[in-house]
Amino acid sequence: MPHLHTDNLSMPKVLKAHSDTIVTALLFVLFVILIAKYQYALLSTMEWGDESETIVITKLIASGKKLYSEVFSQHRPLIFLPGIITEQFGDYRNQGHRVIIAIGQLLVLLSIYFSPLVPRKSYANIYTGIAGTVLVVYMHLFYAHMFIYHSIAGMILAIILSQYTLPSIVAPKRLTPTGIFLGNFLLGALPFVAITYLPASLLLILASLRKEYCKKALFFIFGGLLSNTIFLMVIGSIAGYLAIHIYLNLFIYSSLPHTSMGGFTDIYYTVIGLATNDLAGFLLISVFFISILKLSLSEKRFPWRSILVAIALGSFMIRGGSFRGLPYYYASLALPLVFFIDVPKIKPRYLLFISLFAFLCFIKLSLTLPSDKARFARMQLPETTEFSRLVQQLTDKDDRIISYSFNNFEYLAADRLPASGHIYYLPQQEIYKEKPKFGIGFDACEEIDTYRPKIMLIDKWTAWGRFHWDTYGKCIQEVINRNYIQVAGKPYYIRQDVLVNLMGHSADKFSKLPSLKEIMTAARYTNR
Known part of the structure; x- marks a missing residue:
């Protein structure tokens, strides 16, 4: 003891x-x-x-x-x-x-x-x-x-x-x-x-x-x-x-x-x-x-x-x-x-x-x-975006999209991969395309024109306040002009045949750009 x-x-x-x-x-x-x-x-x-x-x-x-x-x-x-x-x-x-x-x-x-x-x-x-x-x-x-x-x-x-x-x-x-x-x-x-x-x-x-x-x-x-x-x-x-x-x-x-x-x-x-x-x-x-x-x-x-x-x-x-x-x-x-x-x-x-x-x-x-x-409530990651909701209405999981000039989160929100190896497009890519080196010259315009995604977001950003879209996005704009119709008031572009099938009339009837509300309504009706 x-x-x-x-x-x-x-x-x-x-x-x-x-x-x-x-x-x-x-x-x-x-x-x-x-x-x-x-x-x-x-x-x-x-x-x-x-x-x-x-x-x-x-x-x-x-x-x-x-x-x-x-x-x-x-x-x-x-x-x-x-x-x-x-x-x-x-x-x-x-x-x-x-x-x-x-x-x-x-x-x-x-x-x-x-x-x-x-x-x-x-x-x-x-x-x-x-x-x-x-x-x-x-x-x-x-x-x-x-x-x-x-x-x-x-x-x-x-x-x-x-x-x-x-x-x-x-x-x-x-x-x-x-x-x-x-x-x-x-x-x-x-x-x-x-x-x-x-x-x-x-x-x-x-x-x-x-x-x-x-x-x-x-x-x-x-x-x-x-x-x-x-x-x-x-x-x-x-x-x-x-x-x-x-x-x-x-x-x-x-x-x-x-x-x-x-x-x-x-x-x-x-x-x-x-x-x-x-x-x-x-x-x-x-x-x-x-x-x-x-x-x-x-x-x-x-x-x-x-x-x-x-x-x-x-x-x-x-x-x-x-x-x-x-x-x-x-x-x-x-x-x-x-x-x-x-x-x-x-x-x-x-x-x-x-x-x-x-x-x-x-x-x-x-x-x-x-x-x-x-502060944390204000800074929460968005679960979805307007564009991603439209993508999910118009495309399947395996379909690919484009989100330019630099809107990379849209791919994640939509749960879709890019239709090009160029997931964004900025002036340096356009400059490089003119003089590629070491045989590396995959072209965003060719890839997009070949794949022709059903829907694209193209905001035509004036890069860093200096480079207008016309100076670096001409070839992409040509693809848009040939094959896509813009959603009224939005930087969204839907492939003509997709929109024709969705809205039920031919491309020449789109003298007035369709609104987002009209497209979403038609998509919900079609997907029932």
Whole structure:
């Protein structure tokens, strides 16, 4: 009995000694639950044309079409891998494709939690929770929860920094074999998300490389390059990749006025604007510089590695903020890890303040505030659209449609694939068509004229306020003039024979354009 009594007396001492770990672990569990709940809410929040573009192209690839030679895309092949995996489990819209992005975000948080730079789990518990809060609550405003290449690049970058690059500079002896593999393999893969990330990849490779694991690193980098090249050959065309992604992007798209970054002065003002336009931008750039300063202090000699990291991450600021700045935002989640390598144990008296701060995060994550409820209600993904309802009345599931100039969500809302490998049509495609390269010249006009979809949406967008439809859509307009009748007051075009069968009289009777109401009424009557 005395022995048991002594053990009981020692329990409060044990609890006190490990109070930081116990309290922060409980907070971490709550963070994980609420972050996952917030991610679930984001699955059906907001629509963005670039995401819908990626999903529709993924569906075409999954249906057997070859990327670049049969499907037009200016993006690099790696971005489509998550979507192809998702499509193996079913025919999904935006929500389904965002699940794998949410999983990727959780992997980012795990890479932060298990970073070699955070030896004390009490700090890992708290910082991972805070990083997760910033990721889901604020970065979704820049579409971080969506299936777009900027978000995928950002997640890859955060994992590289937390598991490999930062530890290789601050504490190389703490590097793990897993970290060396992940970091170098992903550095080899990063340029396959976007060609513009190649300079940053090279700089991070140089900043991270050490002679102790040089051979392994180069082998893993080669593995990343080789596996992505094989993936490209499986889903696409090397010649098409060179023609569309390299040639068109570098020599056609980049020359269009809206895409030009301008000279040094324009880049300077873009970066300064990103850093100073609002309080969040200023705080973020402050975290960036303070973290880089701390990183440089860990180098015994001239901090050339830290300078290379700063230049690499700074390159992600050149195109500005919003969704284009996502790699920079993701990197900023990993950078503060440099402060945790030699921090003391959390004292019990600080736990109350930490708990109060965590409580504020929990309130924001819980989505219980009226303003948050109202905002999420306004931003819900539309289940259907006017055009998609018309499509479903006039076509079967296997029929294909067209939605131009850039209305990619309509394919998903209508649950129909495009009738052309060009799922949208913009000036760069028309310019490329005049001088195709490497034998890659599939033509949207020919494909549409051959297939002749029953219905098309052609909004004749003045691209970026500069290029009128007549300057880049002439051949498509000729197809419309020969074979289609417009719905009155709408950018919808129905094939003449379909409309004749539907309305019950010949094409020459359509001196007055039929209204949407008349067509929908006739369609409902016919489909009874």
